Amino acid sequence: MTTPLTFRERFALGQQQRKRMRRAEHAGWQPKLRRADPLRLLAASMQGRVPDLIEIKYQRMACSPFGFFRGAVPVMAYDLSLGSNTGLHTQLCGDAHVRNLGAFAAPDGRLVFDINDFDETLPGPFEWDIKRMAASLILAGREAGAKHGHCRDAALGFLSSYRTMMHTFAHMPVLQLARYMVHRLHDVEPVSQILLIAERATPLHNLEALTVPASATKTTGARPITKRPPVAAAPARIFKTNPPDLTRIHGKLAQNILDSLTTYAESLQPERRHFLAQYARCDVAFKIVGTGSVGLRDYCIYLEGNGPKDPLFLQIKEEVHSAYTPYLADTPFPVHQGRRVVEGQRAMQLQSDPFLGWTSIDGRDFLVRQLNDHKAAVEMSELKSAGLLEYAAVCGETLARGHARSGDPAMLAGYIGTSPRFDEAVAHFAADYADQTEKDWQTLLHSRHHATPAARQSRTESRTTAAKPASTVGSARGSKKKSRLSAK
Numbered sequence: 333m334t335t336p337l338t339f340r341e342r343f344a345l346g347q348q349q350r351k352r353m354r355r356a357e358h359a360g361w362q363p364k365l366r367r368a369d370p371l372r373l374l375a376a377s378m379q380g381r382v383p384d385l386i387e388i389k390y391q392r393m394a395c396s397p398f399g400f401f402r403g404a405v406p407v408m409a410y411d412l413s414l415g416s417n418t419g420l421h422t423q424l425c426g427d428a429h430v431r432n433l434g435a436f437a438a439p440d441g442r443l444v445f446d447i448n449d450f451d452e453t454l455p456g457p458f459e460w461d462i463k464r465m466a467a468s469l470i471l472a473g474r475e476a477g478a479k480h481g482h483c484r485d486a487a488l489g490f491l492s493s494y495r496t497m498m499h500t501f502a503h504m505p506v507l508q509l510a511r512y513m514v515h516r517l518h519d520v521e522p523v524s525q526i527l528l529i530a531e532r533a534t535p536l537h538n539l540e541a542l543t544v545p546a547s548a549t550k551t552t553g554a555r556p557i558t559k560r561p562p563v564a565a566a567p568a569r570i571f572k573t574n575p576p577d578l579t580r581i582h583g584k585l586a587q588n589i590l591d592s593l594t595t596y597a598e599s600l601q602p603e604r605r606h607f608l609a610q611y612a613r614c615d616v617a618f619k620i621v622g623t624g625s626v627g628l629r630d631y632c633i634y635l636e637g638n639g640p641k642d643p644l645f646l647q648i649k650e651e652v653h654s655a656y657t658p659y660l661a662d663t664p665f666p667v668h669q670g671r672r673v674v675e676g677q678r679a680m681q682l683q684s685d686p687f688l689g690w691t692s693i694d695g696r697d698f699l700v701r702q703l704n705d706h707k708a709a710v711e712m713s714e715l716k717s718a719g720l721l722e723y724a725a726v727c728g729e730t731l732a733r734g735h736a737r738s739g740d741p742a743m744l745a746g747y748i749g750t751s752p753r754f755d756e757a758v759a760h761f762a763a764d765y766a767d768q769t770e771k772d773w774q775t776l777l778h779s780r781h782h783a784t785p786a787a788r789q790s791r792t793e794s795r796t797t798a799a800k801p802a803s804t805v806g807s808a809r810g811s812k813k814k815s816r817l818s819a820k
Contacts, residue, residue, distance in 0.1 A: 339742050343502070346420065346746025353416045355749070358459060358757035361764040365414040370407040370772050371779060377406040380652065381627030388576065389626035393773075394780060397766070398471040398712075400773040402429060402623040405452050406655040407772065408464060411765075413659035417457035420747055422739025423679045425731070426452025426654055427624065428461040429468035430723065433730055434709035435530035437702075438683040443530050445517050445726075446681050447734055448707070451625060451699075453676030454654040458735050458744055459758070465731055466490055466762035469715075469724050471769060478716040486724040487762045491755035493728025495748050501736035502745040509736055513682065514729050522714040522723040529708035538704050539643045542578065543569040543615070543634060567614035568640045571632070579618050581631070586616040589631050589648060592691040596648075596700045599674070599689035608687065611635035611644050619647070619703075628652065629696065632703055645703040646687065650696055669697035680734035 337345075378386050393403040401408075405427050425432065425447050432449040466487045473483035501509050517523045546567055571580050581589065590613050597605045615634045620626055629650040636643055651669035670690030678684050689700045715723060735744060748754045 339502070342740055342742035343746035346740075346743035347749075349418050349420055349743075349747050353418050355747075355754045356757050357416060358463070358754065359760035360415060361411075361761050361768065362415075363768060366411070368410055370404065370410075371776060373406045373410055374404060377655065378627060382629065385576070385620065385627040388620065389623065390776070390780070392623045392626060394776055396475050397770045397773040398468070398475045399623060400776060401468060401471050401769050402427075402431070403626075404769070404772065405624055408467075408765075409452075409460075409655040409659060411768075412457075412460045412463065413656075418459055418747060420458050420739070420743055421455050422458045422735040422744070423676050424452070424454055424456045424458075424461050424656065425450060425680065425734065426454055426456075426461070426656060426676075428465040428731060430465075430472045430715065430727065431709045431712075433727060434707060435526050436685065436707045437530075439686040440683075443527055444683055445514060445523060445526065446683075446730060448709075449622075450673050450677040450680070451649075451651060452654045452656060453673055453680075454656045454660055455738075456656055456660050458739060460656075461731060461735070462491070462494060463758055463761055463765070465727055466758055467765045467769065469720070469727070470762050470766040472712060472715045473720045474766070476712050476714070476716040476720065478720050482717060482720055483766075484759060484763060486720045487759040488752075488755055489721050490724040490728040491758055492752065493725040494732045495728075495750075495752075495755060497729045497732040498736060498741055498748060499745045499750065501732060502741040504741075509733075509741070511682075512733055514726065514733065517726070520722040520726055522710050522719045523726055525714060526708045526710055533704055533707055535643050535645070536641060538645055539569065542571060542617075542632070542645065543643075544572050546570045567634075567636065569634070570615040571617035571634060577620050578632075581616045581618055588693055589616050589633065592648065592693045592698070593633070593646075596689050596691035599671070599691070599700075600687070604686055611637050621647075621649070625649065629693075629698075631698075644687075647699075647701055647703040648691065648693070649699045649701070651690075651699050652697075668692070670699040671697075673699045679738040682733070682737075 378389075381389075389403055393400045409426075427449055428447070432447060433445065434448045435443050435445050436448055438444045469486045469490055470483045473486055478486070501512070504512070517527065546569055572578055573580050593608075593613070597608055600608065612635060613633060614636050617632045617634075619630050619632050621630055631648040633646045633648065634643065635646065651673050653669060654672070668690060670692075674688055674690055677688065685701045687700065687702050691698050691700055710723060735741075
């Protein structure tokens with residue numbers, strides 16, 4: 333067994349990486365290095381998605397520069413790859429931004445606040461997450477109406493918090509770091525509001541929000557799911573149909589989704605597999621979520637435990653390769669993309685969803701987790717003035733914990749150092765990149781405004797088709813209409 337390096341040796345190795353990339357070099361953002369059109373990068377990332385939903389993603393990205401930023405991970409991944417990097421790898425969240433931190437229920441029922449989106453996770457240079465989060469704070473602050481100085485101060489506050497906490501984590505006993513919880517959350521106004529919303533997002537609240545009495549749909553002609561144990565014989569409630577955001581699924585596609593739970597159960601720990609087996613499956617739906625994930629297949633299963641007041645909602649979310657994969661070719665990761673996300677999430681989070689797992693449907697990889705179990709994210713209106721600064725500090729502490737858990741905090745602390753040199757460089761980059769994002773957003777708006785009449789007609793038809801229930805758009809493969817959700 334190899335003897336581990338001492339703290340001093342690991343700290344010194346981090347300092348040595350400054351020869352590979354000086355801390356001041358992080359300030360550089362040079363648009364002239366771009367050789368790829370950002371809109372072409374976005375278009376390429378749409379390959380394999382549900383064609384009828386791609387227009388919805390572009391609509392959400394067109395709402396604001398921050399909306400564009402949320403959906404443009406492939407663009408920033410490319411941009412980050414153009415320059416040097418530290419070579420200090422940790423598990424990346426991959427899509428670190430202010431709305432990808434939030435509250436959710438831990439296995440013991442307590443509410444926790446942590447990073448909660450890992451679709452793009454992959455081991456990579458630690459500073460890539462930091463730069464994306466810092467840029468997101470500036471963009472979010474601008475959208476909330478914060479002054480320019482407050483936005484820059486928020487980025488610096490985030491970076492200072494990250495640096496300070498990384499040094500703290502580097503000196504902690506290993507198990508103390510593994511158990512470390514972010515404190516002061518109820519004293520930070522934006523976070524206290526998140527926790528308050530999360531307390532209300534109970535399973536019964538979701539039952540009312542997502543379902544209707546089954547008797548209310550008797551005249552719709554919807555066909556029941558094929559009865560295979562343990563499927564509820566006559567569920568009292570079924571999913572609402574609210575196209576295009578939520579649409580019921582039936583027939584062969586619904587059965588394939590339910591059958592995938594067998595493979596999913598194998599990814600769970602034995603005691604959690606036992607709990608899952610006590611739920612009967614009631615209904616299946618297709619759901620549109622977020623911004624970056626729009627167009628990927630996202631299914632929901634409504635299950636019932638001890639009666640109608642014991643619901644469980646599972647989200648089965650399609651996962652494709654991380655946008656960072658082309659630029660981190662030497663980084664090993666699981667072939668199954670759902671498993672990649674699960675392992676990255678478990679590496680960075682203090683506590684993860686007890687029903688977190690993975691499965692496959694029709695040759696595609698999926699992540700499985702609970703849907704909206706006490707989940708909540710920050711409201712953009714909260715991110716101005718003092719609220720933005722307080723939230724930025726929490727973001728720094730939370731991201732530092734995730735990186736320290738999955739990487740070597742001593743090496744990271746050694747590289748960053750104790751002076752604000754790294755902070756100032758990254759803050760400079762973040763401001764410049766926020767400006768670049770606003771330009772890219774304008775380019776997107778311009779391209780949509782000047783689209784050909786045929787393209788505008790195609791977008792109109794796409795919106796019309798996307799509004800149809802999933803049961804008529806994607807329950808079979810025999811016709812063009814019915815192949816949208818299951819086509820490869």
